Amino acid sequence: MRQQRLVNQINFLNFTIVHNLTNKEFDQQHIWHPYTSAIDPLPCFEVSGASGAEISLASGETLVDGMSSWWAAIHGYNHPALNAAAHQQVDKFSHVMFGGLTHEPAVNLCRQLLSMAPAGLERVFLADSGSVSVEVAIKMAVQYWACQGRPEKSRLIAPRNGYHGDTFAAMSVCDPVNGMHSLFTNSLTKHVFAPAPQTRFGQAFSEDDILPLEELFARHHEELAALILEPVVQGAGGMRFYHPEYLRRCRQLCDTYDVLLICDEIATGFGRTGKLFGCDHAEISPDIMCVGKALTGGYMTLAATLCTEDVARGVCEGNPGVFMHGPTFMGNPLACAVAGASLSLINQGDWQVQVQGIETQLKAELSRCNELACVQDVRILGAIGVVETKHPVDMKRLQPLFVKNGVWIRPFGKLVYIMPPYVISSEHLSRLSDAIYHCLSHTYG
Ligand code: PMP
Numbered sequence: 226m227r228q229q230r231l232v233n234q235i236n237f238l239n240f241t242i243v244h245n246l247t248n249k250e251f252d253q254q255h256i257w258h259p260y261t262s263a264i265d266p267l268p269c270f271e272v273s274g275a276s277g278a279e280i281s282l283a284s285g286e287t288l289v290d291g292m293s294s295w296w297a298a299i300h301g302y303n304h305p306a307l308n309a310a311a312h313q314q315v316d317k318f319s320h321v322m323f324g325g326l327t328h329e330p331a332v333n334l335c336r337q338l339l340s341m342a343p344a345g346l347e348r349v350f351l352a353d354s355g356s357v358s359v360e361v362a363i364k365m366a367v368q369y370w371a372c373q374g375r376p377e378k379s380r381l382i383a384p385r386n387g388y389h390g391d392t393f394a395a396m397s398v399c400d401p402v403n404g405m406h407s408l409f410t411n412s413l414t415k416h417v418f419a420p421a422p423q424t425r426f427g428q429a430f431s432e433d434d435i436l437p438l439e440e441l442f443a444r445h446h447e448e449l450a451a452l453i454l455e456p457v458v459q460g461a462g463g464m465r466f467y468h469p470e471y472l473r474r475c476r477q478l479c480d481t482y483d484v485l486l487i488c489d490e491i492a493t494g495f496g497r498t499g500k501l502f503g504c505d506h507a508e509i510s511p512d513i514m515c516v517g518k519a520l521t522g523g524y525m526t527l528a529a530t531l532c533t534e535d536v537a538r539g540v541c542e543g544n545p546g547v548f549m550h551g552p553t554f555m556g557n558p559l560a561c562a563v564a565g566a567s568l569s570l571i572n573q574g575d576w577q578v579q580v581q582g583i584e585t586q587l588k589a590e591l592s593r594c595n596e597l598a599c600v601q602d603v604r605i606l607g608a609i610g611v612v613e614t615k616h617p618v619d620m621k622r623l624q625p626l627f628v629k630n631g632v633w634i635r636p637f638g639k640l641v642y643i644m645p646p647y648v649i650s651s652e653h654l655s656r657l658s659d660a661i662y663h664c665l666s667h668t669y670g
Contacts, residue, residue, distance in 0.1 A: 366485045383453050
């Protein structure tokens with residue numbers, strides 16, 4: 226009885242503490258944010274609205290968005306066509322299970338996806354997030370070889386500096402250093418890593434670049450299920466832009482040695498690099514391809530793993546005859562309806578002119594950061610601009626300074642980078658480049 230009273234008192238105390246906190250305080254004390262400490266987090270900025278290429282804060286400021294919410298909101302926020310698709314679908318049904326049922330939003334989305342994807346990709350597995358689509362891709366590759374009677378082909382090979390997500394199988398193919406493999410050594414499958422591609426996009430390709438990968442293929446091919454990489458742009462693992470010839474040679478090596486090629490287009494897909502897919506720079510098709518992020522125009526989480534007819538048949542012939550994966554929210558109709566509307570916008574084709582315009586303007590304006598002593602390198606590809614500093618930036622100082630300058634830019638490590646919504650105006654884009662220049666020069670001289 227006394228114990229119960231004590232429990233009730235504690236519950237009441239917890240209730241009052243939790244409800245007396247401001248949103249900001251509650252958030253800081255109880256909610257975990259991406260890649261942050263639970264005990265000493267930097268403060269977050271509360272958002273009250275977002276429209277076009279602007280984010281409004283509850284504190285009253287309006288910021289020009291440089292991030293597209295991590296590559297996703299390519300058409301801008303609060304887009305009428307995407308809003309309409311969500312409203313229409315929510316009034317019909319928001320979700321039904323995908324096991325044994327199907328629906329127009331999924332069929333429409335997959336039809337569009339396959340018509341735009343690199344040639345040869347004919348099957349779609351809808352997944353909940355980018356990381357899950359990578360899990361699915363890896364599982365497909367391993368099951369494919371197991372069903373061909375070659376279970377020893379179960380390892381993956383990946384270039385260093387890659388990034389494929391935070392779940393375990395995805396993490397196991399991320400760069401071992403950036404991906405902090407040392408923390409999880411006993412839980413991660415050990416894969417084969419090749420040096421990161423060195424020839425930059427736009428430079429003359431050096432044959433030396435592919436030699437280490439050739440050697441690793443020659444040595445390990447009998448145990449390799451697949452090569453996984455991000456085509457042309459290595460994103461979160463360093464924002465590196467590499468030569469498409471490297472990708473072409475990867476395709477050739479995979480063909481020569483009977484290894485599947487998985488292209489992770491989660492960040493690069495849907496026009497961001499100046500081509501519809503990163504693969505298109507090299508004019509190659511992968512055996513398996515992952516897309517996510519911009520798939521729904523950044524409205525909600527949805528990803529997809531596409532594969533060739535050969536992979537789909539290979540996976541499903543023999544025992545167990547099915548692909549053993551089926552998330553609860555697979556093919557969520559609401560997400561599929563918005564994604565279908567987003568792909569329709571892409572198919573209208575404006576993205577090409579928009580991305581080209583962003584690239585040209587960034588080359589003219591962001592390159593000025595090269596003048597700063599703290600800057601190591603400035604690089605631009607499509608609608609991506611990267612300023613690499615010589616030393617890691619101090620987020621605690623830089624983040625509020627960006628906000629004070631009216632922009633939303635979220636650096637990490639030595640990388641101050643932007644990938645704005647394609648619909649950004651040239652005036653807003655100038656504000657982003659100016660803010661990077663001024664905030665870096667103000668903070669680091
Ligand atoms: N692959 C790449 C190339 C990515 O950039 C990301 C997301 N940062 C992922 C996979 C993981 O996607 P998600 O965060 O949706 O799980």
